[in-house]
Amino acid sequence: MIISKTPLRMSFAGGGSDLHAYYQHGYGAVTSTTIDKYMYVMINDRFTKHIRIGYSQVEHVDNVDEIEHDLVREVMKFVDVTEKVEINLMTDILPTQKGSGLGASSSILVGILHALHAFKGEDVSSKQLAQEACEIEIEILGNPIGKQDQYAAAYGGLNWIQFNADESVIVYPVGCKPEIKAELNRNLLLFYTGMISRTSDVLPEQREKTKKNLEVLDKMVALAADLRRVLGNNDLTEFGTILHQGWLYKQKLASKITNPLINSYYENARETGAIGGKILGSGGGGFLLLYCPENKQREVRKSLANLQEVDFEFDHKGSRIVYNDR
Numbered sequence: 001m002i003i004s005k006t007p008l009r010m011s012f013a014g015g016g017s018d019l020h021a022y023y024q025h026g027y028g029a030v031t032s033t034t035i036d037k038y039m040y041v042m043i044n045d046r047f048t049k050h051i052r053i054g055y056s057q058v059e060h061v062d063n064v065d066e067i068e069h070d071l072v073r074e075v076m077k078f079v080d081v082t083e084k085v086e087i088n089l090m091t092d093i094l095p096t097q098k099g100s101g102l103g104a105s106s107s108i109l110v111g112i113l114h115a116l117h118a119f120k121g122e123d124v125s126s127k128q129l130a131q132e133a134c135e136i137e138i139e140i141l142g143n144p145i146g147k148q149d150q151y152a153a154a155y156g157g158l159n160w161i162q163f164n165a166d167e168s169v170i171v172y173p174v175g176c177k178p179e180i181k182a183e184l185n186r187n188l189l190l191f192y193t194g195m196i197s198r199t200s201d202v203l204p205e206q207r208e209k210t211k212k213n214l215e216v217l218d219k220m221v222a223l224a225a226d227l228r229r230v231l232g233n234n235d236l237t238e239f240g241t242i243l244h245q246g247w248l249y250k251q252k253l254a255s256k257i258t259n260p261l262i263n264s265y266y267e268n269a270r271e272t273g274a275i276g277g278k279i280l281g282s283g284g285g286g287f288l289l290l291y292c293p294e295n296k297q298r299e300v301r302k303s304l305a306n307l308q309e310v311d312f313e314f315d316h317k318g319s320r321i322v323y324n325d326r
Contacts, residue, residue, distance in 0.1 A: 001042060001043065001044045001323060001324075001325055001326075002041075002042070002043045002044075002115045002118045002119050002321065002323065002324050002326065003040060003041070003042050003043075003115070003321070003322050003323035003324075004040070004041045004111045004112075004114040004115040004118070004319060004320065004321055004322070005038050005039075005040055005111070005319070005320055005321075005322045006038060006039045006040075006041075006107045006108075006110050006111035006114065006153050006318070006319040006320075007034035007035060007036070007037065007038055007039075007107065007152075007153060007156055007315040007317070007318065007319070008034065008035055008037045008038065008039070008092075008093065008100070008102035008103055008104060008107050008153075009032050009033065009034045009035065009102060009103045009107070009148075009149060009152035009153060010032060010033060010034075010035060010102060010190075010280050010287075010289055011030050011031075011032040011103075011148060011152075011280065011281075012030075012031045012032060012033070012224070012227055012243060012246075012278075013030065013031050013220060013223040013224040013226075013227050013242065013243070013246045014028065014029050014030035014031060014032075014148075014220055014221050014223065014224030014246075015030055015146075015148065015220070015250065015281075016028075016146070016210075016213075016217055016220060016250070016253055017029060017030065017146075017163065017217050017220060017221045017224075018030060018146030018147045018148040018161075018163050019145075019146045019210060020146075021210035021211070022210050022214070022217050023163040023164065023165060024165050025165070025214065026165060027162055027163060027164045027165060027221075028146075028162070028163040028217070028221060029160060029161065029162045029163065029221050029224045029225065030148045030160075030161050030224050031158075031159070031160050031161075031174065031224045031227040031228050031231075032148060032152050032158075032159060032161065033152075033157065033158040033159070033314050033315075034152055034153070034156045034157060034314070034315040034316075034317075034318065035102075035312040035313065035314060035315050036312055036313045036314070036315045037091075037092040037093050037102065037310075037312060038091070038092050038107075038315075039089070039090075039091050039092075039104065039107040039108045039111045040089070040090040040091070040111070041087065041088070041089055041108070041111040041112050041114070041115040042087070042088040042090070042115075043085060043086070043087050043088075043115045043116065043118075043119050044085070044086045045084060045085065045086075046084045046085060046086050047084075048084065049062070049083045049084050050062055050083075050084075051063075051064060051067065051076075051082075051083065051084075051085055051086075051087075052085075052086040052087070053067055053069055053072050053086075053087050053088075053089075054086070054087070054088040054089065055069060055088070055089040064076050064077055064082040064083070070141055071105065071108055071109045071112060071136075071137075071141075072087055072089075072112060074136050074140055074141060075109065075112045075113050075116060075136060076116065078113075078132065078135075078136055078140075079113065079116040079117060079120065080120075081116050081119060081120065085119070087112070087115075089108060089111075089112075091104065091108075093310070100280075100281065100286050100287060101279060101280035101281025101285070101286025101287050102280060102281065102286070102287060103148075103149030103152060103153060103281070105137070105143075105149075106133060106137060106145075106149030106150045106152075106153050107149070107153040107319075109133045109136060109137055109150070110129050110130070110133045110150060110153040110154050110318075110319045111153075111319055113129055113132055113133060113136075114129055114319045114320075114321060115321070118321050118324055118326075119326070121326065126154040126155045126156075126171075126318050126319070127154070129150075129154040129318075129319060130147075130150045130151040130153075130154035130155065130169070131169075133150035133153075133154065134147050134150050137150065146163070147163055147169060148161055148163075151169055151171055152318075153318060153319055154318045154319055155171045155318045156315055156316060156317040156318030156319070157173055157314075157315070157316050157317070157318070158173065158174045158176075158181065158231070158314065158316075159171050159172060159173055159174060160172045160174055160224065160225075160228045172228075174228055174231050174232060175231075175232055176231040176232060176234050177234050180231070180234045180235075180236065181314060183236060184231075184236055184239065185312075185313060185314050186294055187236065187239075187240075187291055187292060187293060187294065188289060188290070188291055188292075188312075189274075189289070189290045189292055189297060189300065189301075189309065190287055190288070190289055190290075190309065190310045190311075190312055191265070191287065191288045191290070191304055191307040191308065191309050191310070192286075192287055192288075192307060192308045192309075192310060193261075193262060193265065193279075193285055193286060193287065193288055193307065194285075194307070194308075195259075195261075195262075195284065195285030195286070213252065213253055216249050216252050216253065217253075219249055220246060220249050220250070223242050223245060223246045223249070226238065226242050227239065227242055230242070239275075239276075239291055240274070240275025240276035240277075240291035240292070241275060241276055242276065243275070243276030243277055243278060243289075243291050244270075244275065244276030244277065245276075246276075246278060247266070247276065247277060247278040247279075250278065250279075256284045257279070257284060258279060258284070259284070262279060262285070262288070265288055265304060265307065266288065268303040268304065269288075269290050269292070269300050269303060269304060271303070272296070272299040272300045272302070272303040273292055273293070273296025273297070273299050273300050274290040274291060274292040274296070274300050275291050275292065275293070276290075276291045277289050277290035277291060287310070288304075288307070
């Protein structure tokens with residue numbers, strides 16, 4: 001049996017600049033971190049040639065092309081493991097849904113890739129996992145997404161991730177003192193809005209409007225650089241303000257990034273003590289991230305009492321194999 005464990009991520013600034021339509025003009029960049037919420041993939045041999053896939057539903061098929069779960073199907077074909085296997089997927093958050101805004105689909109994909117490579121006895125680097133995940137999700141499946149989620153899941157940690165016009169990607173760990181990172185973690189609050197973030201509703205429009213929004217995206221990349229700077233300087237004074245400015249810019253990229261209910265949650269949080277925040281992922285739902293000093297958090301929690309809060313810690317590793325008895 002093989003078990004992989006792959007973290008989810010939260011992106012602080014620069015989202016949207018990881019789309020080819022933007023970074024082809026120079027480069028894009030995001031500042032992001034992974035958190036201690038994970039996707040688990042378990043793979044085991046089967047005696048028969050049949051394939052069993054377990055997630056929110058169970059599939060029993062005779063041929064890999066019959067698999068309905070598109071990520072599992074395409075990774076199996078890509079790695080060339082196409083029979084006599086059982087694959088089970090589990091997650092810490094929203095087990096039956098996509099649309100968390102935490103990069104879940106890419107974390108699942110990276111985790112399946114990692115586990116299937118291990119199943120074949122192959123060691124793979126974080127770079128290879130991320131590159132293969134991008135090839136499958138963007139080129140083979142044609143999903144209208146960028147590259148940040150795959151690289152965040154594969155590498156893990158708090159990073160500045162740069163996307164270059166020549167399709168190369170460079171991951172730079174953000175250097176800050178452990179006590180500053182711990183303070184940042186304490187000052188961040190995460191709430192589930194109860195709405196699903198639908199990438200297919202947001203990113204096609206955002207990609208279509210990229211040329212029109214180049215100036216806005218330039219400013220968002222600059223904010224990602226600002227966050228990298230303040231973290232590198234071990235000073236969180238500007239963090240919440242930068243997060244807030246990024247949320248204002250993000251709303252200009254597509255019409256469905258926010259809605260009146262999300263706006264009301266955010267304004268309530270700001271009125272009661274949060275300095276900044278954003279909807280994670282493409283927008284339209286999922287998780288609301290807030291930056292709030294600890295002495296204001298009680299009032300913010302009261303203002304959002306009808307939302308589910310999720311406690312989290314930063315994760316410092318990317319996808320890993322946690323069990324291998326082959």
